[in-house]
Amino acid sequence: MVDDNIILVGTGHILEKSVREVEAVIERENPDIVAVELCPSRYEVLRGGVTDFSVKDAIAGGKPFLMLTHWLLAYVQRKMGNELGIEPGAEMLAAINKAEELGCRVALIDRPIQITMLRFWKKMRFIEKLKMLFSIILAIANIGSFGGKVKGIDLNSLTNEDVVTKLIEELREFSPGAATTLLDERDAYIAGSLLALKGDGPDTDKKIVAVVGAGHVAGIKRLLNHPELIPPREELCRVPDSGRLSIKNLFGIGLGVVVAILAVAILLSGLSLDILIRALFWWFIINGSLSALGVLIARGHPFSALIAFSVAWLTSLNPFLAAGWFAGLIEAKLRKPSGEDVRGMMKVDSLRQLMRNKVFKVIFVAALANAGSMIGTFLGAYVVLHVVGLDVSQLWQGLSRVI
Numbered sequence: 001m002v003d004d005n006i007i008l009v010g011t012g013h014i015l016e017k018s019v020r021e022v023e024a025v026i027e028r029e030n031p032d033i034v035a036v037e038l039c040p041s042r043y044e045v046l047r048g049g050v051t052d053f054s055v056k057d058a059i060a061g062g063k064p065f066l067m068l069t070h071w072l073l074a075y076v077q078r079k080m081g082n083e084l085g086i087e088p089g090a091e092m093l094a095a096i097n098k099a100e101e102l103g104c105r106v107a108l109i110d111r112p113i114q115i116t117m118l119r120f121w122k123k124m125r126f127i128e129k130l131k132m133l134f135s136i137i138l139a140i141a142n143i144g145s146f147g148g149k150v151k152g153i154d155l156n157s158l159t160n161e162d163v164v165t166k167l168i169e170e171l172r173e174f175s176p177g178a179a180t181t182l183l184d185e186r187d188a189y190i191a192g193s194l195l196a197l198k199g200d201g202p203d204t205d206k207k208i209v210a211v212v213g214a215g216h217v218a219g220i221k222r223l224l225n226h227p228e229l230i231p232p233r234e235e236l237c238r239v240p241d242s243g244r245l246s247i248k249n250l251f252g253i254g255l256g257v258v259v260a261i262l263a264v265a266i267l268l269s270g271l272s273l274d275i276l277i278r279a280l281f282w283w284f285i286i287n288g289s290l291s292a293l294g295v296l297i298a299r300g301h302p303f304s305a306l307i308a309f310s311v312a313w314l315t316s317l318n319p320f321l322a323a324g325w326f327a328g329l330i331e332a333k334l335r336k337p338s339g340e341d342v343r344g345m346m347k348v349d350s351l352r353q354l355m356r357n358k359v360f361k362v363i364f365v366a367a368l369a370n371a372g373s374m375i376g377t378f379l380g381a382y383v384v385l386h387v388v389g390l391d392v393s394q395l396w397q398g399l400s401r402v403i
Contacts (some may be wrong), residue, residue, distance in 0.1 A: 010214035035098035103298035109193035187219030287376035294372030328366030
């Protein structure tokens with residue numbers, strides 16, 4: 001309890017005991033406001049609705065991998081909940097239902113999930129993203145053998161302060177960027193929302209019961225006691241601009257310029273036309289084949305694989321294009337995902353069902369087409385240089401003619 005007016009209830013999102021505790025606290029306190037760790041879109045999903053979904057937006061930029069990570073994390077949580085016989089988020093729904101039963105106002109106090117996931121992905125280093133994906137895959141493989149425990153931790157003790165602290169410390173060690181976005185920033189956002197609710201209107205003595213994940217309780221308490229540490233809302237909600245010249249894009253542009261200069265240098269270095277054609281052939285084949293292979297591994301449509309094969313050689317040279325965009329758009333046109341498929345994403349119980357979902361299929365195709373093209377870029381460059389057989393003197397001779 002931070003003060004007499006704000007009561008924090010720390011929960012485990014897949015624990016039946018959290019549902020009972022939430023209902024009991026709200027019943028006992030009969031607050032003016034029940035605040036829940038939800039944003040509007042998560043609230044709609046929890047209520048059975050579906051927010052707008054754009055395939056075009058989903059496959060733009062680096063979003064295929066982001067969305068795969070998001071959905072697979074949700075899948076893992078749902079499967080763990082099934083092991084314990086409870087739906088993830090049941091305690092939030094119980095809080096909302098109890099609030100409506102008692103006539104309490106319901107407030108959504110979490111940052112929009114879209115902003116959180118975009119900032120989460122942006123702040124993670126490449127190696128952290130790989131570790132995260134491998135950890136999710138490992139967790140999926142181990143589902144069904146938890147026996148009520150994860151890494152030796154009793155799931156029923158997940159709301160205990162010592163256990164929560166341990167899990168948070170492990171997350172910070174595993175990925176500092178993820179911990180900052182998923183915990184620290186949301187602690188600040190939620191604390192700011194609670195202070196705003198407390199001072200909302202002429203009555204500043206409202207009693208608030210806030211239902212939040214146990215991992216947020218300590219951070220929220222600290223910020224409620226030191227509100228001067230809460231960053232401005234605009235800063236917490238700033239969405240990374242994928243269209244600006246980021247370091248990644250600048251690197252891509254620089255790489256494209258270098259490749260273009262090297263290509264001209266090779267043309268002017270006196271190599272035979274036969275060698276140049278063979279080099280271009282291997283660049284096309286390696287990039288296209290690996291990108292198309294990614295589509296086929298994702299069980300995409302053969303025509304989507306053909307499109308990836310056709311464009312990968314060119315998209316590999318342009319940081320603002322990706323083979324997955326084209327393959328994903330074709331896959332979406334052929335599969336025609338609907339709102340029902342979006343709803344189905346929230347209910348799949350097995351990997352087989354997940355792979356059959358049309359929305360997941362489109363994103364998976366786009367992600368693996370991009371991954372194949374990325375591998376093909378490096379492998380193709382190595383093979384091309386080997387085929388061309390340029391030594392340093394030849395390369396500098398060609399570059400001097402360009403300059």
